[in-house]
Amino acid sequence: MSNAPQCPSSVGHEPASPGLATTGRAYWSSLDELAQTNEFKEFAQREFPAFASEMLASDRRTFLKLMGASVALAGAAATVPGCRRPDHRILAYSKDPEHVIPGRPLYIASAMPLPGGGCEGVLVETHTGRPTKIEGNPLHFINRGTTSVRAQASILDLYDPDRVPGILDVQNITCVTRKSDSVGEDGLPERIASGWDEFDAYINNAFHRFDAADSNGAGLFFLVGKASSPTRDAMRSRILARWPQAEWLPYEPVDDESGRDGSEIAFGAPHARRYDLDKAKIIVALGADFLGDDGGVAETRGFAAGRKVNEESTRPQLSMNRLYAIESNLTLTGAAADHRLRAKPSEVERLALRLCAETLRRVSAGSAMADTAARQGEGELFNGDAHRNELAEEWIVEAAKDLVANPRAGVIVGGPGLSAPTRALIDATNEALGAGGVTVYYTEMTGDERESSLRSITRLAGAIQARQVAALVVLGANPVYDAPADLNFAGLFQSVPVTIACNDSQNETSVHALWSCNRAHYLEAWGDVRAADGSHTIIQPMTEPLFGGRSDIEFLARLAGSDVTDGYELVKATWTSGPLTFSANADKAWKRMLHDGVLGPRTAPATPRVNAGKVAQELGAWTPAATADLEFVFKPCAKVSDGRGANNGWLQELPDSITKITWDNPALISPATAKALGVKDLQKGLKAHSGQNVTVTIAGRSVVLPVWLSPGIADGTIVLTLGYGRTHCGRIGDGVGFDVYPLRATDSMRSASGTLTPGSGSVEIACVQDHWSLEGRTYYREADLDLFSERRSETQTVHDAYGRTKHLNFAERLGEETHTPTNETIYQEDQRHHYDKGPQWGMAIDMNACTGCAACTIACQAENNIPVVGKSQVLNGREMHWIRVDRYYADRPFTGAEHGGASDAQTGMGDVDVAIQPVNCMQCENAPCETVCPVNATSHGPHGTNDMVYNRCIGTRYCANNCPYKVRRFNFFDFATKRLNGDYIGKSVLGGVVKEGHLIPPRLREHIEHGAGAIQIMQYNPDVTVRSRGVMEKCTYCIQRVNWARTEAKLDGVWGDQPGEPVMPDGYVKTACQQACPSQAIAFGDILDPNSAVSKAKRSARNYSMLDYLNVLPRTTYGIRLRNPNPAITRPEVMDPFQHHGGAHEDAGHNQNNSAEHHDEGHVMSLPVFGNHPEPRATIAAALQHGIDTMITSAGGLA
Amino acid sequence: MAIFPKWTNSIPAFAFLSAAFGVVAVVSGFWVYATPKFWEAGYQPEQPISYSHQLHAQQLGIDCRYCHTNVEKSRIANVPSTNTCMNCHTIVDAQRGYLKKATAVEGESVHFKSAALQALRSYAASGDPAPWKRIHKLPDYVQFNHAAHLQAGVSCFSCHGRIDQMAIVYQQNPLSMKWCLDCHRSPAHNLIDKTQGRVTDLAWVQEQLNQDGYATSSGSLLAEKLSDSSRGAPPTHCSACHY
Structure with missing residues (x-):
């Protein structure tokens, strides 16, 4: 329901705007939601979009292709009821290899080379010689046990049947x-x-x-x-x-050409830079996406470590790092930034020069290099918008002050889009800040890396x-x-x-x-x-x-x-x-x-001296690019890289971290620029979920591709993503997206100026930002570090909706828990399971550490045999990821009313903040899905997990309808095709009807047997059931790992069998998402063990449960994100987060529409269908008054 | 004048009775013949090598774990590699002490020239795996862990029966969900004191378990110990086996 209440006490309100959630801020997932278009309302209202339940007709061929390639057949279970299964063979080794134990994975240390040099240290999980999963090597200095998206997905490349041309014939491979x-x-x-x-x-x-x-x-x-x-x-x-x-x-x-050339200017020889961000208090990213394209797991881990707040500290002011970012595209780094300036690529360069000049001057007055830099960085920016120029100037000065005030704890990270002299200048500035050897290390490049x-x-x-x-x-x-x-x-x-x-x-x-x-x-x-x-x-x-x-x-x-x-x-x-x-x-x-799997560095990293004279000379001799009206940025895809990952179904279907687009690479444009250029938006007749075709022309070369309105991108900037439009990479990647390499020339490898002309027609874009919408309910919470420091120990005692006394912590006070009206629960205390015996599994996700890289999603996909469904199915809302990473925007009316006479607020036209929240199954103790399953296919385990029994599921999908977090996924197709070709009773009869006794259609069979399937099943995790059509599935907290750990703990003799003792050591079992997470944002463990990491996280004042007022008691909870803005920089006014309804909070204020009848019973969110509620009729009557939904009516009949 | 002869009066009754009988027959037939007990138990396929557990395990007294080496470490009780067979069948003879009881082959290498072992020798020579037919097979959506069961003190006997008496292995128990749950709910009938180290001595286990009142005495003590503070009790929730 699009008019669903944000808060239980605001029943009957039409929301003025989407998601007036917590922290006094409005979060929205898309421009459609912001505008509350009819398409959005309709989409959100349906569990799945129209026709999602119908058999796909139009694109059957593509579907079969995908099915064969990224998804394949399960081991043949007996499908004819009662028949003796087909004969299975057990093929034991002829000679047992050493260390291989069938049924136990063997982990082997290796490394994944990265394009351009470097690697990630990995442990490869193999089952009897068959690699199935990539984990990070805990001993490796880069990975420390975690992995990136690409490392996780690289396992699928191994089994890519399109690696060899033509039809795969196992007997005779054409290599x-x-x-x-x-x-x-x-x-x-x-x-x-x-x-x-x-x-x-x-x-x-x-x-x-x-x-x-x-x-x-x-x-x-x-x-x-x-x-x-x-x-x-x-x-x-x-x-x-x-x-x-x-x-x-x-x-x-x-390639990072300017980084190489810049270091040559600065040090006389090409050097690689490596950042140790956990030692940095102040980080300035100048066009550098070090949490995304320009960095790796080490940078993410370092940054996240610096984000961790020591809440045990008794000091009044807590500390964490502060990130400033200047960029053109909205990247993960920009999303994580405390202060972000968006500017065209040429303006980023100017701002970078100014920032370095300002910093150098503050370190040592009268620096000649600073003067040169300042001179090169001069000029009006932002189309002469005086107000924005003024704010940017203040921003630069304050950021420089901050850097200088934190000697040896600040670092400037330059991006590949800057020119070489600027990169050299940044090296010089870092040296002046004392960053060399502390937060930034230099290694002289050798071999291939030296070459341009x-x-x-x-x-x-x-x-x-x-x-x-x-x-x-x-x-x-x-x-x-x-x-x-x-x-x-x-x-x-x-x-x-x-x-x-x-x-x-x-x-x-x-x-x-x-x-x-x-x-x-x-x-x-x-x-x-x-x-x-x-x-x-x-x-x-x-x-x-x-x-x-x-x-x-x-x-x-x-x-x-x-x-x-x-x-x-x-x-x-x-x-x-x-x-x-x-x-x-x-x-x-x-x-x-x-x-x-690792041997430490043979030589200690050097801290070479910057040749200041050379830098100043190069800087002076160089002319910065002039600012153009329309500038284009070329960036590699965060998923398929420069195109080499294009035939990997997991990567193609992974939603981009910011745009949430799958299977495509439309040109990204800010809404304001789109308006200025006359690109259609939804108000002007664009079809929902599609991008209008435009012609992009750079230096006489043109490409036609769709355009996508993406808030937060610099005005006057178009972002073009490389790596798509492949023609000969295989069945997955061929023809996906649009090739923009034809626009990129030797003089415009990173950015260019050109023109964009709106064309006719549009292309459907499979963007998942509106999928699984929580429709504006309170999901995300954040606060400023200063406020948190000041008030973190305060608690508020309330009687919650269900009559219990609760002491709300800081994070809970930000939400609706403070004022939820009384309510009844269908879960009577005496009927509830009491989870008093360990282990009780729980998870805590720290949104302060999470950067949104989505390694968790792919790790989960690899671990749990999650299928790829293809673009047409994603458009239907059928993507299967068990852990999604939600991205919300929040307006930041930075320019306010002064800008163009109108406020940017609530339009998505101006600056935006980004909120990122991974959502998996919450494993609710009072799970709403369980009460509606007619066949008990989902039920609760004694250790607090919400179990899903696939073989019992009949596919009613009631559970998905009733899930408030929308985390359940349904197999609309038999993604895991069964094959029945062994001996079984009745084969002679069936064989007469069906060729060779196969039960799958010949065309599909042909594809699976001679195409891809046979090889791709080798990736499957043998410990997880492959689901078939008509079955619901969802996150299980990696129950296969949990169960294996239970056995293993006993075999290892670490099982704690004394009452009160944790049954297994904390960290003995890790979920796939937790293990992969580069920022270590996920804690998982026994919540009854007070010393476990998850218990500690849940005791934090930042911890809250999503949609707590529903009383579903989720086991997954969140730690709010803290922002650490510089108080000296002018910011838009932020409302008091504790007054999160946008004004003084009084209950009556929530119930204007029905104040006469309102007796403050609150609105009934759940029904007293059993138990002895004192006044069920009164409650139902009240519920009817509130007019909630038709379920009440049927319950009234029961009563 | 009657259009229908009088005997037609019995048609409704006859039809009713036949229908009732038919329904009962179908239901009971399905009940019996469509159950794992009928379809699964007793499955005894012909194997590529005519290997006899009766000879090796019972007569020669070879411990189960000599061949099924990983049963205590892994969820899978592995089928031995051809090499394991050849450990004895090529070089070791009865007098070197690997065999507890010397039989008719005493003094010679173990059936080195036997025609019945032709198949084994050819697999060993070629390096191809012997295509053993799988007998005990749970559906893909069921996860079973041998190591966990042995750890808890459940003997091979409880699921596989007296496999040491089988010349050709067959499935003795239905391995249905009900059959599993029966034991998980009252494990006392099947728990063996594993500290005695005789979990794989099937004759001894059978003797123990068949003692009068075993389940209420030693068995229940073991079960109590196992489930102390409900930490090791056999799980009966869904995700214990289905995931």
Whole structure:
């Protein structure tokens, strides 16, 4: 109901606006909700959108494709009732491998190399040699046991059937293909299946000519994806030793060019920066999304650690870090910021210069560099809006003051969108602040990292044009798709006589290459990698290459003609006989390194001195880009990266952290700019959930794509997301989204100016921001740190709705708990389960630490066999994620009435704050879902979990209707197809009717058996049931882990069997989301154990239950977010959070509409259907007066 | 004049009785024949190798855990690898002491040349796994943990019966949900004092459990100890097995 009350005491009110929730602020999930459009109301009112229950007709083919690929068949359970199941075989090992115990996972330490260098240290869960899940390696310095979204999703890439071209034939895998002379239907040359032997023979023959003394490799070019691998560096040396004239060109489409060049200016050699944010009190992000695209798990963890408030402290003022951000797009960093300035890319640069100048001046007056910077940063911003300029000036000054006031505890993080001189200036400023060696570390780049990607690709294009390239080897790169548009690389590539592509999967480059080879996934090959902090990890294979691929080092070793081409031997040679040899007892050290998965940095990080003169000189000689009316930002997708993750269904279906868009990349534009440019919005006839097509033109190159109104983006800025519109990546990613690489040129790798013309038509966008809407009820709470410090120990004693005395803490006082009218509960105390025996599982989610990265969602998907449903199904509201990350906007009328004469408030046109809240099943003690299930398929366990019994569920969906948190998910289709092809009774009869006795339709069967399914089931977690059509599912608190831990604790002898003792040590069991969370925002454990982390979190003054007034007693509770604004910076007026109805609070005020009849019984949210309530009729009568819903009427009949 | 002959008067009664009988037959037939007890218990497929538990476990006295090595560590009681079989069948002979009771094969290597073991030898030679047919199979939505049951003191006997007496293994118990719950609700009938270390000695276990009043004496003591403060009591809630 769109007119549902925000608060139980405001029954009968039409909400003036959406979600006048707590903290005196209005939160809204979308512009539609803000405007309360009819489409939104209709959407929110339905549990699922119209037609969601009907069989999908239009797009059956796509659906089948998806089903085959990301979802597949379960083990065949007996489906014909009563029949003897088909014969199952038990295939035991012939020789037992060491350490493998069937039924127990084996964790192996390895590392996932990151594009461009660096890695994440991981533990891979394997079941009898089958990798199923990625966890962070607790010993690894980068991960510390947590993982990013991409690491979690990388397991699915291993099982991607499109890694090899054509139909997957398990007996005869085509791992190498060769281009033929004939052209296929799609206009591309047809490819001939080949093999490594043929390829090797070809290379021996064809590359022999480069050995000649007059050649020495001239004309041989290598375009390689950047990697920080000592062994691969050794292979490069071998290649260059054999062919000294050959050129080795490391290339990444999205690379931090300015960071590399800037550090070269500052330090004389390229250096990588690494931030230790947990030591920083003041963090300034200048166009840097260090919590998202420009950072990793280490930055997120450090930042979140600095957000933790020590509530035990007796000091009057609590402390935590403060984040300032200046950015064009609204990123996760901007969402986490205490102060955020949005500006066009060119303006971000100017503001960055000014901020550095201001800071440098305050550190040492009369700095020449500061003067140069200030001069370069001069000029009017924001289209000459005086008020905004004034506020920005104040912002800059106060941020600089804050930095200087916190010596050795502040840091400025520069983003890749800035120019090199500015990045160097930031390094100089950080040095002046004493940040070097404390909050920022520098490591000199080695190997591939030293090279500029832009120079590599430009050099290659130039060489091809000059006909210097005789043979080109492309290793782990896709230049045909992602090279800068002005190089016209696709055409150039085809003009090279010999092209060899070796990639993880087929791509746009490999379909044009003379030879296309399959590269081994990191989970199936030996390798090594250096992390950002200088530590090393050996990459271990979990399985033989599934598709017969070769790893980088094996591929290169063969090309170089080495005697040793085995991956293991190559890697081991690096570590036991190469330059990195362990000093003593190499063999033991090697084993230790394999076991631990990490070897600490070999050299201590240096703190190089900034060459101030050089920085000032470069700064003075450079001209900042002029501000244009319309500026475009190119950014990699937070999910599919530069496009390499495009065939990963999990990533495609993961809602973007800010826009909440799945399966698409519309151009993002601020509502105000959209209005100015004449882009249609919902008020002007745009179809709901769609984006109007626009033509974007940059330097004469045009692309047509839809546009999406996204609040919080800088005005005059359009954000274009790279990585979509792939044409040859596989069945999942082909044709998803729009390719914006054709707009990106060598002079505009990060930003550009251009024009946008609204066009005709629109594209449906599967955006989940309005799904699972709580329709404005109070969900999110936040407060300022100062207020919290001052009043955190206050409590308020109230008699709650159900007649109990409660002492409300700070967070609870922010919500409706203070004034919920009396009510009855259907859960009579004596009938309730008493959860007095441990363990009692509970969860606490700290929204102060959560950055919204969504690693939890993917970790959950991997752990719990959650299917991918596809774009059309997401549009129908059928996405299956068990833990969603809700994102709300809240207006921040920064410019107020002065701006344009009208207030920005409540329009989404101005500045917005972002609120992020992960929501999973709350495991309510009084679970509303359980009371309505007709078949007891969902019921309560003795340890406080709300259990879901799939085999009992008949699919009425009553539970989902009755769930106030909307966390239940329904299998509308048989995402897990069953197969019945063994021996069973009646096979002879059935076989006569159905071909081969199969019970699944032939077309689908063909797809599953010969297409993808067979391989993808290998990813499934064997401890979790694969659900079938018509079954409800939801978060289980990872009950499989909990149950296994119960057994394990007993086997380990750590089971506490004395009364009062916790049954297992705190942290003995972790849920998948908790384990993955880089910011460690999730605590899970026994709430009866007073010393457990979750109990401590729940005792915090920041802890509250969502929708507490419903008396469902959720086990998952939240810690409110604290903001830490600088009091010196002018802020919009924030209402007193304790007066959260927007004025003095009196009960009568809530009941204007029915004040005459209102006897303050409150509105009945639940019915006394059993038990001996004194006056049920009176209650029902009161309820009828309130006119709540028809359920009351039927209950009246009962009474 | 009657259009219908008189005997037609009995048609309604006959029809009624037949219908009633039919309903009873269908219901009781379904009741009996569509239950796990009928369909599951007694399943005795032919195996690729004619392995006899009776010979190995009972006559030779090999402990269950010699082959099912992981039963105390894992939810799965593994089927042994071919190598485990070959431990004896290639190199060890009766006099070297692996076997408690020497039988007819005394003095020779264990059936090294036996024709009945042709299949085993060929699997060992080729490295292909023997395609054992699975007998005890729970549906995919049921999770069973061998280690947890042994830890609690439930013997192999309780679910698998006297498997040491089976020449060809068959399923003795229905393994239905009711059958599981019967024991979970009153475990005293099936708990064995595991400190004696004879949980896998099926004859001894059977003898113990069949003593008069076992469930009310030793069994109930064990059950009480297990469920002390309800921490280790056999769970009966849904998510104990279904997830």
